[in-house]
Amino acid sequence: xxxxxxxxxxxxxxxxxxxxxxxxxxxxxxxxxxTTQWRNRRAVIMSLLVPxxxxxxxxxxVDKFGGAFVxxxxxxxxxxxxxxxxxxxxxxxxxxxxxxxxxxVTPVPTxxxxxxxxxxxxxxxxxxxxxxxxxxHNFDKITLSPAGYALTFITAFIGGALYLGLGQMxxxxxxxxxxxxxxxxxxxxxxxxxxxxxxxxLFGDKLKVIIHWSPFGTVKTILAASMEPLTWNSESxxxxxxxxxxxxxxxxxxxxxxxxNTGGA
Amino acid sequence: MSxxxxxxxxxxxxxxxxxxxxxxxxxxxxxxxxxxxFGLLGPNGAGKTSTLSSVEGLLKPRSGEVSVAGFNxxxxxxxxRSCMGVxxxxxxxxPELTLTEIIKLYAGIYGVPLAKxxxxxxxxxxxxxxxxxxxxxxxxxxxxxRVSLVIATIHxxxxxxxxxxxxxxxxxxxxxxxxxxxAIRGKGHAVLLTTHSMEEAEAVCDRIAIIDHxxxxxxxxxxxLIDLHxxxxxxxxxxxxxxxxxxxxxxxxxxxxxxx
Numbered sequence: 001x002x003x004x005x006x007x008x009x010x011x012x013x014x015x016x017x018x019x020x021x022x023x024x025x026x027x028x029x030x031x032x033x034x035t036t037q038w039r040n041r042r043a044v045i046m047s048l049l050v051p052x053x054x055x056x057x058x059x060x061x062v063d064k065f066g067g068a069f070v071x072x073x074x075x076x077x078x079x080x081x082x083x084x085x086x087x088x089x090x091x092x093x094x095x096x097x098x099x100x101x102x103x104x105v106t107p108v109p110t111x112x113x114x115x116x117x118x119x120x121x122x123x124x125x126x127x128x129x130x131x132x133x134x135x136x137h138n139f140d141k142i143t144l145s146p147a148g149y150a151l152t153f154i155t156a157f158i159g160g161a162l163y164l165g166l167g168q169m170x171x172x173x174x175x176x177x178x179x180x181x182x183x184x185x186x187x188x189x190x191x192x193x194x195x196x197x198x199x200x201x202l203f204g205d206k207l208k209v210i211i212h213w214s215p216f217g218t219v220k221t222i223l224a225a226s227m228e229p230l231t232w233n234s235e236s237x238x239x240x241x242x243x244x245x246x247x248x249x250x251x252x253x254x255x256x257x258x259x260x261n262t263g264g265a
Numbered sequence: 266m267s268x269x270x271x272x273x274x275x276x277x278x279x280x281x282x283x284x285x286x287x288x289x290x291x292x293x294x295x296x297x298x299x300x301x302x303f304g305l306l307g308p309n310g311a312g313k314t315s316t317l318s319s320v321e322g323l324l325k326p327r328s329g330e331v332s333v334a335g336f337n338x339x340x341x342x343x344x345x346r347s348c349m350g351v352x353x354x355x356x357x358x359x360p361e362l363t364l365t366e367i368i369k370l371y372a373g374i375y376g377v378p379l380a381k382x383x384x385x386x387x388x389x390x391x392x393x394x395x396x397x398x399x400x401x402x403x404x405x406x407x408x409x410x411r412v413s414l415v416i417a418t419i420h421x422x423x424x425x426x427x428x429x430x431x432x433x434x435x436x437x438x439x440x441x442x443x444x445x446x447x448a449i450r451g452k453g454h455a456v457l458l459t460t461h462s463m464e465e466a467e468a469v470c471d472r473i474a475i476i477d478h479x480x481x482x483x484x485x486x487x488x489x490l491i492d493l494h495x496x497x498x499x500x501x502x503x504x505x506x507x508x509x510x511x512x513x514x515x516x517x518x519x520x521x522x523x524x525x
Contacts, residue, residue: 018376019343019344019347020347020373020375024376025374025376028370028371029370029374029375031369032362032366035361036359038360040363042362049364094359096361097355098355098357099358099359101323101353101357102351102353102357102358103374104322105321105346105349105353106322106323106371106374106375107342107344107347107374108343108374109342109343258395260323261323
């Protein structure tokens with residue numbers, strides 16, 4: 001005789017739950033994010049194009065200002081592009097489309113979703129550094145010491161963290177993806193114009209000092225100093241400290257203000 | 266995962282959700298048993314999606330408890346989420362990824378081994394073998410819903426949450442989706458769905474809860490609700506065909522006013 005269904009009722013029982021291995025989940029996320037980045041390779045090329053144009057067009061300035069100056073400006077612009085145009089815009093778009101909400105209802109720790117995105121950007125930063133070094137070497141004949149190459153990798157990661165933090169702060173502050181798009185473009189253009197030409201003193205001495213200690217200037221300073229380690233001085237150390245403080249501040253507010261969806265939930 | 270017939274897979278107890286000072290969900294309690302399709306019905310802004318979002322763990326309620334298969338969604342979110350499959354109101358996958366890549370992504374996230382044969386079987390089941398390399402945005406609405414459902418159930422969860430799964434679908438696609446939802450019940454799993462369609466609620470739901478202004482105002486089987494409110498003047502007053510339907514009960518209980 002079949003037993004009545006009530007006998008099988010167990011309120012508050014716990015079923016077996018198989019939580020996937022975190023490494024498997026992270027690998028799946030990374031595979032998808034790298035594929036997405038590959039499919040958006042035109043945007044990747046654009047991120048690399050501006051630094052390359054600077055390297056080529058400023059060839060004549062290498063003798064006047066030094067190779068480190070040209071390389072550092074070029075790399076700073078590239079890092080700005082990755083943080084603002086690459087990271088921030090893609091986060092804003094996917095948030096708008098509900099991609100994050102779909103991922104958040106899976107058994108994946110939430111920070112894995114962002115970690116995967118950041119690892120893609122880290123790969124982009126490595127690509128940018130290599131690109132700038134190779135073009136700088138082959139076209140502008142700029143060669144650094146082994147210590148210079150190694151130190152530049154480290155400071156470029158710190159600088160990259162600043163711009164990713166800035167991108168995070170913009171998507172934290174601005175909810176609408178179209179507005180994020182236009183805001184990041186405006187900031188990017190402002191950085192290029194004020195940063196590049198302000199550093200040359202074209203906008204006067206007062207603005208030159210402001211730009212020198214701005215997020216653009218401090219990153220440029222530590223990159224230039226790390227390319228020629230013997231020139232590293234107390235001002236470079238202060239610029240490094242300022243870069244780290246900027247990176248932490250931008251990331252802190254970016255994470256604090258960030259909403260996973262545009263609806264506010 | 267194993268589930269016990271007739272046991273509560275989802276327990277919602279005294280749920281209260283606020284957006285600032287606005288209370289979207291008021292003291293909502295219900296449960297969904299294994300082998301049951303439970304419908305959450307309500308006018309626009311009644312609190313259906315807020316309730317569902319709290320169950321999914323996307324919203325933090327001010328008070329109340331949600332447990333999925335015995336796991337508290339706030340205290341053991343990963344355990345709870347591994348027991349549930351979710352189809353959100355807006356289908357939302359990376360637009361650059363192909364159908365195959367999306368399925369592989371979610372199989373990987375849920376730790377489901379996905380050999381080529383299994384992937385082909387999944388695609389055949391949803392009749393999308395030909396679209397394997399198409400991007401999600403290139404699929405029709407019905408095809409997108411089938412993909413969303415297959416991803417929601419890829420890990421064979423004991424609880425499936427569907428937010429307005431058939432909205433915008435043609436009758437054929439809707440019927441097909443109902444059959445798929447019934448097949449989930451057939452496996453002894455529980456389904457919680459929100460819908461605006463009374464026809465859908467009557468056709469597939471074993472029990473329904475009508476929610477209005479954030480509060481559950483009725484909860485029972487569709488037929489019992491009709492029988493219970495058959496002689497209610499507010500229900501008779503809105504009846505159009507001389508025969509009381511679930512829609513009449515719904516409008517009778519929630520009012521004729523159009524919600525934003």
